Amino acid sequence: MQDRRTFGKLSAAVAATMAFGRHASAADEIVIGYHGPMTGPASWVGLGGRDGALMALGEINAAGGVNGRMIRMISYDDAGKASEAEAVAKKMIESDKVFAILGGGISNVAIVVAEEAHRGKVPYMNGSGASPKIMDLKSRWTFSGATIDVRDIAENAAIFIGDYLKVKKVAVMNGADEFSQSLSDNVVRLIKDRYGIETLTRQRYNPGETDFSSQLLAVKQSNPEYILMFGLYVEAARAVRQSRELGIKTPIKGDTSMMNLGFLTVAGAAAEGMIAEYLPLYFNGDTAKDMVEFESRYKKLFPSYPVDRPNYVDVYNYGNMYAFAEGMKRAGKDLTRKGLVEALETLNNYQAADTWPKAVNLIQPLTFTESHNGNRRLSFFRVTNGAFKPIADFKVPVPSTKFPQNASLNW
Amino acid sequence: MELVPQLIVSGIAAGSLYALVAIGLVLIYKATDIVNFAQGESVTVGAYMGWLCITQFRLPYFVAVVLVLAGSALVGMIVERVAYRPLLKSPPFTVILATLAVGLIIKNAIRLVWQDTPRTISGVFSAEPIEIGSVLITPERLAIMFTVALVVALLVLFFRFSKLGKAMRATAQSQEAASLMGISVPGIFSKTWALGSALGGLAGVLIAPLVGINTELGAVLVPGFVAAVVGGFTSIPGAIVGGILVGVLENLGGVFISSSFKQVVPFVVLITVLMVLPTGLFGKPLRKAV
CATH class of the missing domain: 3.40.50.2300 (Response regulator)
Structure with missing residues (x-):
């Protein structure tokens, strides 16, 4: 019964986060914009990224939100095309006035959105783009979370x-x-x-x-x-x-x-x-406790999930949304965009369950204390x-690439 | 050079599917003067129908193929009745736009229901290659080639000997004369769309076990269209030759020029053929009385 009530609360919270079309950001809520290809050949990226983020959001809101404020997400289909992504980014920043943007986009699209986010001074969490061009923009507003640079x-x-x-x-x-x-x-x-x-x-x-x-x-x-x-x-x-x-x-x-x-x-x-x-720690169907729990909650939340879901982008953005929420929590009640960026830069070897008891750890620990490239490891x-x-008998060392240090990034 | 026989056989296997799409385009064009840009979506619809029959309703593959043929034909008739017949007297450009719109509607309707998630069905023939001389081919690809050949043979017999086939040929030659002979031209249009869609659906259910099913399967329209144009757009043998030519040349171009150039090859062939033979390989010159 307890489970059913908890699930009911979670579903209601997710439903609230999916209330598309509302524009203004109310005092009691924080509006996050989301973009990703939800149609076309790469739609599994955008849909996965959206649903993983929504799942985390539901859990975060069910746990009381961030410093008493609920998070709401507005989702847009960028069709995996740079031209559409630019329009979507402009709409989120100028018309919806979102507080921050989470991406579920492929690289060519993430580059464009990162540029727009930099211009609009809006924090941007690149959800799944791995192109070097994204972080080579040297924008202090852009973070790469679970995904790693190519x-x-x-x-x-x-x-x-x-x-x-x-x-x-x-x-x-x-x-x-x-x-x-x-x-x-x-x-x-x-x-x-x-x-x-x-x-x-x-x-x-x-x-x-x-x-x-x-x-x-x-x-x-x-x-x-x-x-x-x-x-x-x-x-x-x-x-x-x-x-x-x-x-x-x-x-x-x-x-x-x-x-x-x-x-x-x-x-x-x-x-x-x-x-x-x-990049995630486990693949679908793994018997690790966190993966079993994640899949169980996912299937309850999205009962008609397709055959290839949850996929790794679901998992990335589940973790990325928690990182975003943690940053907002650390930024305090007087939340500003700059405050969020500075708070995210304090995450060190961070896993969601460290501070959110209901969360499960599925992605590699995130560290933004030195650079905005939060994760650098792969598993095989x-x-x-x-x-x-x-493949348990091989562990890759941390790569040698030197990414720009936080202090050298441009506001 | 030792690759050439394998490249040709693999090209024929791929080309036979392009040919099936091309035949669907040709049939509809001959009877109605409409280039059906939604023919690719007929392939997609057929693949999804096959998936529904086999995985959701647990029907055997061959039963699914029969149901796909019938279901695709029905979809073709409905689309003709709803979307194209009201535009019968409109300029050709309007109707072509309507076919593009129908294609988009079908593709997005499928996305709404099943998203773009790929699915698959199991065919009945083995995917293990067998060696014939220096060439490898799988029984399932051989089965597709055989099926396409069988369909073509049946179509030839249908058009030559059946009353309906003769009526379709008559309508293709002159709608006015066919009408004067007591043939219901709208009825023939409807049946032609049904046949064209059924061929597209058949291509879909045949290709599905090999490449999976998603909403982008309709992209096979492009090589199918090139095949139809190369073949003359009014000729069924031309569509077959065009399809096989495109399949083989894609393969040869992909290896001997560059893999990046592979998909450009058919268009180079298309332009070359149209420059030398403006009516295509098997097309007849259009004569208009003035």
Whole structure:
């Protein structure tokens, strides 16, 4: 009964946070703007980011909000397009006058929103964009939470390929999108410079592509020890499936995008043995206490959740929203945007459950005391019996990239 | 060069699906003079129907295929009746815009219900490759190629020997003459849209086990459209040749030029064909009495 009442309170709180269309920020509430692609091929990013944030928001509001004020979230679909993201950001800042913005957008969109947030002096938590261009803006208003900069992803991946896989010849297949292109460029350079690993061929594919035989046959002909695959997961899953159809038995290593139930659904048995990297601590279905609790609450809140959800972006923004709320709490009752930024910069090795008893810890601990890149680590997983299982015998050291220190960022 | 046979066979496998989409476009265009830009969404609808039948209603794959054919045909008839028939006397540009709108409506309606989350269905044929000479191909891709060939053969028989097929051909040649011969032109339009949609739906349910199902499946319209234009847009054999040509050239271009260039190749072919043969490979020159 207690559970039912708690869930009722949580649902009501989430419903309140989803009350779209209200504009003015009342004295008893804090309005957060959210953007992400909720339609189109990358909609799983935007929808996941929105729902993870809403779940955290429901819990935060059910626990009394932040310093007595409720948080409300206004969500906008940016369709994964920079032009639409710019309009959405302007609307949130100038018309809705949101207090802060949380992103669930892909990199090309996050860059645009970060620029607008800087111009409008609005705190922006980049939820899932990994392009270096986001943090290279050197804006004091922009934070990267659970997600990590592509340079860090690349270094984590390069160390794994060099030290764990210990291969000398690879073939690369990457999507034509900004994230995949940028990440694959960095990994190819790093594995060559640090380990002398030769990239025998690089093949590109486009979003929405359904036939990969030409790229895969070019890869097959190059006879690599490993195939490194980068790209949005639907296309990658199709390519992995088709690789086995073409008799390619070479093992495949994917990237963060492929850690997704939808990937496993489409790739099917062809994904068995494949390796991919991940930012959250656990993958869906993991038996760790926090993950079991998260999935249980998620399924109650979103009973008709789709097959590939909750995905990692749900998890990112669940953690990011808690970090935002913690910053607001630390900024005190006289909450200002600048105060929020300065309070976020005090988070050190922070996990949500440290200060919010109902929260569960799913993302790597966040530290903003030195730079605005809160997380820098990845974990590696292998598909075993149809599920991603952690590779326990390898832990990547903190990457070497030096990000701008907080004091050097521009207001 | 040892890759060439494999590239050609894989290209034919991909191209046979483009051909199916192209045939749907050609049938509707021949009968109604409308280029149906919603044909890609017929593919999407077919895939989702197949998914519903197999995973939600637990029906066997072959039963699902039959239901998809019937369901897609019904959707085609309804769309024709609701969206296109009222525009029968409108300029062609208006109707083309209407097809674009219908495509968007269908895609977004699916998104509203199921979001963009990918889904999949299991086919009945193995995805394990078999070796034929130096070429690998899976039974499920062979089954698709066989199905497309069977459909084409049935269409040829249908148009040559059935009363309805003859009426469709008559309407395609001259709506006025067909009407004078007692053929209900609106009725033929309706049945043509049903047939075109059914072919799109069939493509969807065939491709779904291989590539999964999401709302972007309709993107197959682009190579299908190129195939239809290359083939002449009024010719079913042209659509088949065009589809296979596009599939094969995509593959060859992807390997021997660049993977980045892969999707540009069909358009280069399209422009080249239209410059040399403005009516396409199998199209007949349009003659107008003045």
